[in-house]
Amino acid sequence: MRTACLRVSELPLAAELRAHPELADRPFAVASSPGPRAELVAVSAEAARRGVRRLTSVAHARAICGDLRLRIASPALEQAARAALLDAALSFSPRAAPAPRAPGAYAAEAAVHLDASGVTSLFSSERGWATALVARAEQLGLPAAVAVASSRSVAHLAARHLAGGDSLVLPPGSEAAFLAPLPIDLLDPDDALAEALTRFGVRTVRDLLTLPRRALAARLGPSVLQLIARARGEETELALPVPPGERLAEAIDLEFPIDRLEPLAFVLRGLLSRLRDRLEARRLACSDLFLVLELEAGGRDARRIGVAAPTLDLRVLMRQTRHALETHPPTAPVVSAALESQGRPVRTDQLDLFRPAGPHPAVLGRTLAELESLCGSGRIGAPEAADDHRPDAFGLRPFQPGRAAAPGPASDPAAPFRTSLAVRALRPPVPADVSVVRGRPERVRSAIANGEVLCLAGPWRTTGGWWSREERFAYDSFDVQTGDGVVARLRFDYVRKAWHIDAVYD
């Protein structure tokens, strides 16, 4: 079985650059905690060029490089970067699993093992596949390297030998020749074992493999056998592929609390953009968003932002998010933000061959999302006349014209065409001042219809919901024509003891 290892060598650095790409060419470093005595866990290439080193203190680093930009290591960003790396792997292989975290010198790496079997049926070669995988990781903001070999351990070792953006394919049977000249540090021995091997003059993998195993194990303990197995490319652990989850999340810890919408929107735009890229890599679209804002003084603002139809249009998603924040702004300054979305497949309805072409499903999805951002959540859809005695009862269903039933047989062309009289609903019903004589309205005064009642039909009594104080209703309805020519539906509400006009015949 062929296996690949997708690896990022400095995850804290990559996670920060992914969220803040403007720092790419500047000297910056990531510290383990705030304060001048904190240790640097990662330094950028520019900072390294100026003499800043890992594991030095912040104060020392600032003394060397005066314009060094400092970021505090963010677990939220690193977790998102690890998830993005896995997403990149899953977009190229159905089986992928994060590599166990390595201690010591490789503690800052993040790696994913993925099944590379049969890739030549889709790509011209394993090299082409690996190059495309590197490009995909780059698109998600991660400078990763890829190595393909016949075992996970060899692929991982080979990937450690590469710089970000490189790829390497070891043909079957060539692993031993590749590993031989490499230093044993790449095998990641613990400190005691590494010191012992160095004392014995074992510096390369070839040196290790030429020594008798039993003698080594007797002298150095059973841990050296694991080292030898890794040097030979033997798998020591079973592969446990991670099932791809459909809920993707991006998060960020803010440098300072934000209490205005514009800077918060800027931060959220970055989160949305990264989330959208990961969903696109997995051939999914963004459905409803779940936004969690951690507030100053321990508060929390969690909300759901509805998206009418799955979409990857950043403009639409951003508009929905801004609308939600403008409508209900956070009650305190925001110190961190997390955005999560349930990925959904992009709509690919096939339209009926015998019906007129409707809107393209992908375009329709984006349009529905835009309309929802303009009109508000829950105000877009296909109407439904509810089976309810309550006046103006209606519902809204998701608009899916591709699944609409075909029209019934055409009506008899010889039958006379009757044009139906419709009503215009008044939402909310308009209050009316009504003069009543012997139980019948005689004169109406309202914002819609005024004057003497010229013609009248009714009343019709409608009641219901008697089992609940909140839901009960009782109306007497009349169809009236008033002196100003308006033909309206007038009703008396027995619960509220008031007259209203709830519809106009038009």
Add this chain to the structure above:
Amino acid sequence: MLRSPSDTARRLDALLRDLGPRLRRGGRPAEPLPRFPTGISDLDRLLDGGFPRGRLSEITGPLSSGRTSLALCLLAQATRAGEVVAVIDAADAFDPASAEAAGALLDRVLWARAPGWREALRSAERLLEARGFALVLLDLPPADPRASAVPAVWLRLVRAAAGTGTALIVLSAQRMAGSSAELAVELRATRAHFTGTPALLQGLEIEAALVRHSSAPIQRSTRVHLHHSAAA
């Protein structure tokens, strides 16, 4: 006998007056636009076949003039022909029960309850850009003069509709789009029929007048009877 230049000019003026709206600039005759029939034969005759596709039209009239019934009639015609339509309801007056009674297939109707006229106009533009909708009905609330005070807005919609095959119809109490409308119909109620014992509302009789047509004579009208289905 030679005519004097002033005599020729006078005859030319008279000829131009007689030709009226049938006179068109340019040498090529305009191609007939595909039409969206209402299903009401007298009205379709008045409109030269129906409302033009790919153009903006207006249906105006006060309350109880029948404009909503006419609009739902168009919805029914389109949806029963298998097409997809949209109702942008800035007035929040759309009644699904009435649409169903008129024969519309509600699965093919997209109802957008826009909170204001700005959102309604933007929604209309998005739907026109999406293409595929046979009819976009824009129901505007009454007495909002701001909507009619921005002619550029209507020009944008006209340009968005052009070439799409979508009939954009604006429903309002008074005309909004001015010369941007290809066609405008003004409705007024002539009589409400309350008959029977006990009295029931049987229907409304309305008069539809063609008040604007970019390429045909106007000031023509016809009468339509709207039947109240609950009374049937």
